Amino acid sequence: MFAISQSTLRSSTSKAADSLLKTCLLTVLAIIAFAANSVLSRLALAEEAIDAASFTAVRLITGALVLLIIVSVKSLRHRQSINLLKVVKPVSGSWFASIMLFIYAVTFSYAYITVDTGTGALILFGSVQLTMIAISLLFGTRLYLAEWVGILMAFSGLIYLVLPDVSSPSFNGFILMTLSGVAWGVYTLKGRHSQAPIMDTAYxxxxxxxxxxxxxxxxxxxxxxxxxxxxxxxxxGGLTSAVGYSIWYIALKGLSATQAAVIQLSVPIIAAIGGVIFVAEPITYRLMISSLVVLGGILTVVIGRYYSINAATKTTNETR
Structure with a gap:
């Protein structure tokens, strides 16, 4: 019996290690895909290889085709039929989510005409996190002191980024990317409880x-x-958005909400590095300082809530 227990333990440990390795690999690929979206957009739009409307159209059309192919293959593997008429029926996904996705994509494209890669990603993900926090407040979520401190830090970083300076983004670019972040934040919250995320995303x-x-x-x-x-x-559209989102959904199964939020904070930094390598953009002191302040603020919000909840739980248990 002891030998069997030891064997079972080793098997369980091995499976846990394999699962962890798979989660780490998928997470890295997804984060690279998110950052690549910014690099590809800036590379295409800054060089005027395509206009923002055409870029948005090709991206969304290609993403839809790739995702529908993925869903079709999955359906065939499970011997299920796929009905394309679901596109116009409220079966998978939703029209509200689709509108948010479209607003995110179109404002994202137009913003990257004037905004650098790293700056755009910073504004985008800063807006995403702040939008999610604001909506949580509206629905009655109570914030701890550390979270308020983090929010103030993040806002301060964004204000510093857009102060009049040659290295700051244009006002229109900032507004458009902020709208993009708000739309993506709403879209993300809309799909938090999705039972079939890839199917919903496809439709x-x-x-x-x-x-x-x-x-x-x-x-x-x-x-x-x-x-x-x-x-x-x-x-x-087809790779860094469609496939990237699919990979991220799979990776989320092995990540806690806190881990997922913190990991995404690395996207602007990776995007900035990609901008330097592929688009020959400079890394300015303003961007570096703003990145540290904004990401530090968001990290304070995420980690602060985690430790505050644990401290409150521990205090409650001790008083019982």
């Missing part, structure tokens, strides 16, 4: 197609693109 992407058509019609006179621009947009 959310598909539902953006009518909005894409409207965008193309409105921006028709300013459309321009090259093969390079289309390829960059297709990679951003």
């Amino acid at each position: 959310n992407f598909a539902r953006t197609l009518p909005l894409v058509l409207v965008l193309i019609i409105v921006a028709f006179d300013s459309l321009h693109f090259t093969y390079q621009g289309i390829i960059l947009a297709a990679i951003a």
